[in-house]
Amino acid sequence: MKHAAGALLSSIRLDRTLKRSVSVQLYMALRDKILSGALRAGERLPATRTLAKEVGVSRTTVIDAIDRLVAEGMLVSRIGAGTYVSETLENQTLGAPPGPGDDTGFQQPRLSYVISHAQEAYARRAWLPHKPRAFVTALPALDAFPMAHWARLSARHLRGGRSDVMGYGQPKGLITLRRAIATHLSALKGIRCDPEQLFITSGAQHAFSLIGRLLLNPGDRVWMENPGASGARNALLSEGAELVPVEVDTQGMVVSDGLAKAPHFRLAFVTPSHQQPLGHVMSLPRRLELLQAAEQAQALIIEDDYDGEFYFGNAPRPALHSIDPNGRVLYVGTFSKSLFPSLRLGFVLVPERMVAAFDGMFNTWASGPSTATQAIVAEFMDEGHFATHIRLMRQLYKARYEALLEAARGLPESIRLQETTSGFHTPAFLDPRVEEAEVVAQAAEQGVTLAPLGRYCLSPIPQSGLVFGFGCAAPEDIARGMGILRDLPALR
């Protein structure tokens, strides 16, 4: 019989202030000691009563932890003889886990060539905001979402046919949702499409990745608006793209700049209805120029229409997709702005000639979001709540924008807010002597979030600025945030 492990076990420390129960903490501590070899195969554990005293917990807590380890095969209980570390673990230990501050135990895993290369050019988006406050850019008005309708529809679906909401569903997305999106695109954007051309994805970001996976070879050149969407940039880099920063002016992407830098491009990424982050709408001549350039290069275009539902000026220009005679535009939409981002729901509308290739991808390995979520959103749209919500949000964002303009009146001359007619963010430009990063840091110290324009730039631009979101914060928060900026030393 081997010696008891009393001394070793007395080193176990449990923390009653943690959310995790002490029984689970004890289970994890014992498991770590077994896996690291600190408790050896065949070693006998002290009696549960002794262990309970040693560690300072009740005997029931110890029995709970030991029962779990017995069930997992790490410990073996022999009636009348005690509990032992399983003999089957002989020579199977994993070494001690590194302690705090000990980095010798970890070796970086070898990453793929594409990802190692991409990492050097990723836009830093350490976190995406999840708390609404002034002037967070990516969040819609969570406070105005019709949660009662949503809860009712969700409950109805979860009580409904189990196989409908719990099974795998159709690979390219539920037909009910694809039909509802096709109807919405026709009513709101004048886009005519067959639901078979629609593929449901886990947000726009997922759509960009899938498009890249399907179309790009490592090193293929992709035109990106500069400044431009940082998420799309990271997604396409991760698929091996060689990104080409293309200038943006008040008419949108400067196609001649793209042609000068990379005439043989494979893909172009644009946000024609509301340039991210500068807010311009792409002019018709530029749209035609881009379509022509793509035709000449036999390239394709990703049209990212992330917030095109929300306009409070003139009705939006027709989508690039609807003036494309040659099937070169992949139109990507998201519910992150029109409903809420945690849904992780978006879609891509592909040209007819690409349906088979996308079907091939979805039928073999790609998969989309939860079937239950898709079913709920489809019904939310069919019952008219979606159209109503968009109409109401258009008015709400207009009101919040007006609150932003009003509150911006007292800002120092070193910062100039740009006017906008759509979406729920707008940039402000800074006097050259003002440091973007300093403004962002000083504002953050006082609870105000600002996105530096530099974060959206693939290569530096002459202009410095900040992006203001006005969708998720109430007018009082907007006024309070502007009050803080008014007195910010970095802007003085």
Ligand SMILES: Cc1ncc(COP(=O)(O)O)c(C=O)c1O
């Ligand atoms: C330009 C752009 N496109 C799309 C999205 C939405 O991405 P997702 O649908 O993955 O949430 C965002 C989010 O902020 C964005 O800024």
